[in-house]
Amino acid sequence: MHAITIPEPGGPEALVWDEVPDPVPGEGEVLVEVVAGAVNRADILQRQGFYNPPPGASPYPGLECSGRITALGPGVGGWAVGDEVCALLAGGGYAEKVAVPAGQLLPVPAGLGLKEAAALPEVVCTVWSNVFMVAHLRPGETLLVHGGSSGIGTMAIQLAKAVGARVAVTAGTKEKLERCAELGADILINYREQDFVAELERATDGAGADVILDNMGAKYLDRNVRALAVNGRLAIIGMQGGVKGELNIGALLRKRAAISATSLRARPLEEKAAIVAAVREHVWPLVADGHVRPVVDHEVPMPDAAAAHRVVEDSGHVGKVLLVTPR
Numbered sequence: 001m002h003a004i005t006i007p008e009p010g011g012p013e014a015l016v017w018d019e020v021p022d023p024v025p026g027e028g029e030v031l032v033e034v035v036a037g038a039v040n041r042a043d044i045l046q047r048q049g050f051y052n053p054p055p056g057a058s059p060y061p062g063l064e065c066s067g068r069i070t071a072l073g074p075g076v077g078g079w080a081v082g083d084e085v086c087a088l089l090a091g092g093g094y095a096e097k098v099a100v101p102a103g104q105l106l107p108v109p110a111g112l113g114l115k116e117a118a119a120l121p122e123v124v125c126t127v128w129s130n131v132f133m134v135a136h137l138r139p140g141e142t143l144l145v146h147g148g149s150s151g152i153g154t155m156a157i158q159l160a161k162a163v164g165a166r167v168a169v170t171a172g173t174k175e176k177l178e179r180c181a182e183l184g185a186d187i188l189i190n191y192r193e194q195d196f197v198a199e200l201e202r203a204t205d206g207a208g209a210d211v212i213l214d215n216m217g218a219k220y221l222d223r224n225v226r227a228l229a230v231n232g233r234l235a236i237i238g239m240q241g242g243v244k245g246e247l248n249i250g251a252l253l254r255k256r257a258a259i260s261a262t263s264l265r266a267r268p269l270e271e272k273a274a275i276v277a278a279v280r281e282h283v284w285p286l287v288a289d290g291h292v293r294p295v296v297d298h299e300v301p302m303p304d305a306a307a308a309h310r311v312v313e314d315s316g317h318v319g320k321v322l323l324v325t326p327r
């Protein structure tokens, strides 16, 4: 088969469409013939040499894909050759074939094309596990999503609105904020021109955000704590603004607030399977009834993954960029 390999870490040109051995599905795994993969910010870090795949994972980039099952490994039940699926991956989505633990498979939701389904697993699992399973966002509460027009952000807005929450977003341009509003965002904050703590305070009559989904890490730690409501929950999923910040514990205490930080990729198989099962139960019906849709900016042939990386690295996209395998 062919896959995108990274012979030497570097810029987008480091991504090479190469002939590589086919993966063999192990115990509890299936082989998926990939129709499409999707780009995540983490893939850029992997390309640059800063985010190595966890032990045992495919060396190729790609944290999600869609396609058809072509073989079952030993001990797999509930799936059949020919099933159309999408999958959460620890790697290997930028390839024509990938071996996937069966617990990380999802059926293609009703009403959605096979290709588009590639845009869902990583963002849905990340948002559901952090905003709902950890931070327990409830109807009527306010969620602040940093980077509202990102792959993660576009999903977080839709899921939070679908459960009846109020959504505030930050983004870097007016056009991106407009796209967030189209997806349902109620409070729009341009992080280049406005102070999100002050804007949120104004929009919530001083209450703040019950839950914050944060991609920035250190750079926003202090401001995020200030923007939290009493009993607020800050869910950190990214470190785009650095890894070491200073925390005002007094402010956290007074607000009786909580901070969590999780990474999906390296979690044990059982934890990923539990998240995927929760997504299938709670999110798939919302996709099937049209409340939640993947936001696809554009698609690129997989061998041209470098072009997709250039766009995502420059934040020239809204939602997801798909990588379509040549046929």
Ligand SMILES: NC(=O)c1ccc[n+]([C@@H]2O[C@H](COP(=O)([O-])OP(=O)(O)OC[C@H]3O[C@@H](n4cnc5c(N)ncnc54)[C@H](OP(=O)(O)O)[C@@H]3O)[C@@H](O)[C@H]2O)c1
Pocket (backbone or CB within 6 Å): 039, 040, 041, 042, 122, 126, 146, 147, 148, 149, 150, 151, 152, 153, 170, 171, 172, 173, 176, 191, 215, 216, 236, 237, 238, 239, 240, 262, 263, 264, 265, 312, 315, 319
């Ligand atoms: N922990 C996990 O398991 C996990 C899983 C998936 C993703 N993530 C993280 O989630 C984040 C989003 O991932 P993605 O793939 O959806 O990325 P993406 O589409 O590339 O989006 C990155 C976002 O960062 C925003 N941003 C940049 N500077 C900002 C600032 N100062 N304030 C607020 N937002 C800012 C950009 O906004 P503009 O375009 O408006 O500038 C853009 O929306 C990344 O940090 C990624 O590492 C974590």
